[in-house]
Amino acid sequence: MSLVCPSSLREMMADEHDDSSKLRHDSAPPSLFMRIIRKEIPSFEVYDDPHVYGFLAQDAIRHGHVLLIAKVEVDYFVDVPEPYYSAVFQAAKPVSRAIQEVTGCVRVGTIIAGWDIPHFHYHLVPMFEYEDLDPARVNQYSDAENRTLADAIRNVLAS
Helix, strand or coil, rough: CCCCHHHHHHHHHHCCCCCCHHHCCCCCCCCHHHHHCCCCCCEEEEEEEECCCEEEEEEEECCCCCCEEECCCCCCCCHHHHHHHHHHHHHHHHHHHHHHHHHCCEEEEEEECCCCCCEEEEEEEECCCCHCCHHHCEECCCHHHHHHHHHHHHHHHCC
């Protein structure tokens, strides 16, 4: 998932006073993330509860990069209703600890960018140095690598 704002999104954001982007219209198709939550699109799940779903990022800054997404379709993080908003940040603590244990990283950095997919998501990125938060460093890992890492994170969370 790219953290860069595509030009088409920049154009859509030209009118800063249009509040319609905050609201999800029933006739709009579900976002990519809602389709992942509904299991219509496969993902490497690491966390799931009634309000939050977590999975390995397809385009990972570092292997172990997890996206936590609210199970309500709201674009901008400040508009996410409770209990979904708090649940994402509560889930971030144990998931970050599991990422750190499995990857051996120095710390887990976080990003809320909101440019790429119109659905609030919280990036948890294993960091060995500050530059590990640079979205230009994205990589893709094999399904086997992702499956192994997702299993390891889930196992730590379960223990």
